[in-house]
Amino acid sequence: MTEKTGWSLHVEALGPRHDRRSFESGVEALDRYIRSQAGQDARKNMAAPFVLALQDGMVVGYYTLSATAVRLSDLPKPTARKLPKYPLVPATLLGRLAVDRRHRGKGYGRFLLADALFRSMRSEIASFAVIVDAKDDNARRFYERESFLSFPDRPTKLFRPMADIAELFE
Numbered sequence: 001m002t003e004k005t006g007w008s009l010h011v012e013a014l015g016p017r018h019d020r021r022s023f024e025s026g027v028e029a030l031d032r033y034i035r036s037q038a039g040q041d042a043r044k045n046m047a048a049p050f051v052l053a054l055q056d057g058m059v060v061g062y063y064t065l066s067a068t069a070v071r072l073s074d075l076p077k078p079t080a081r082k083l084p085k086y087p088l089v090p091a092t093l094l095g096r097l098a099v100d101r102r103h104r105g106k107g108y109g110r111f112l113l114a115d116a117l118f119r120s121m122r123s124e125i126a127s128f129a130v131i132v133d134a135k136d137d138n139a140r141r142f143y144e145r146e147s148f149l150s151f152p153d154r155p156t157k158l159f160r161p162m163a164d165i166a167e168l169f170e
Helices: 027-041 076-081 106-120 136-143 163-168
Strands: 011-015 047-053 059-071 090-098 129-135 150-152 154-161
Touching: 011 106, 027 059, 027 090, 047 106, 059 106, 090 106, 090 136, 106 129, 106 163, 129 136, 129 163, 136 154, 154 163
Parallel strands: 090 129
Antiparallel strands: 011 047, 047 059, 059 090, 129 154, 150 154
């Protein structure tokens, strides 16, 4: 992806060359995470942070992926009926997704989401779906527009089945 300014953008694993100090999404918890916690989570294999960065290393946006599981009984009944009757179903957690406020409105959130879904789909680890916990109603609506489905008892917890994701990239 190339920005109008000519800067080339690409998504890569968070590394030491990435400048996270000035990242401002407008959500303090997301800003604090990328500035001070993301590197530690990566080193301890708690989450895999990926960044959308300018050529100079400035972070424009980021997301994290990690393994999780969901109780079969928490899924919508039509979805649960199609799955093996295991108490827990493996999934991929899209833990955080944020775009610097100075770069909003350029489609970077959707670009980051597509990259996260693609990485999740091509993983060699079994995963039934990508799960997100939307931080607020705006985030929930963003994921719903991207075909995520709500859990029956938690409207801000959403999922998109891996089979659906695979169809996107065929």
